[in-house]
Amino acid sequence: MKKKQKLSHYDEAGSARMVDVSAKASTKRTARAHAFLKIRPAVLKQLPDNPKGNPLEVARLAGVMAAKKTSELIPLCHPLPLSYADVEITVEKKGVRIVATASTSAQTGVEMEALTAAGVAALTVYDMTKALDKGIEITDLYLLEKTGGKSGDFRRGNK
Helix, strand or coil: CCCCCCCCCECCCCCECCCCCCCCCCEEEEEEEEEEEECCHHHHHHHHHCCCCCHHHHHHHHHHHHHHCHHHHCCCCCCCCEEEEEEEEEEECCEEEEEEEEEEEECCCCHHHHHHHHHHHHHHHHHHHCCCCCCCEEEEEEEEEEECCCCCCEECCCC
16 A cells, blocks of 8 residues: 655644755755647737737746745745746747746755746736737646755656
């Protein structure tokens, strides 16, 4: 029988708590996250002419800023000294692909920072293009990979 895993953000009484990472060693940690926006081809063609400005560049910057603010948005996340955060945005035939990267040397990982960056970048693209189409869908927000830490490396698709 497999041992039941305990969720670290709950104490013995079941109350939510911030995990104490003070005994953990600071190590290099990285994470990459993904999001996709399904956007009609007609709307994709109009992206360069957006009267609000370049939605992809604004979204890239919004994602970087969001990574730095993750602990203010997610209640039990630790504030981390990010050594790097970036968002890559690619226009494809069926929409816009976002890949966010974060890294640090700290006592806990940066998965939430990368996910927050990807999610906020996607929301920003939506915000800046909703006048063209309110039916844009934000899909596939997930962790692609992470490195470092006690749990080791993770790559999506590897078991």
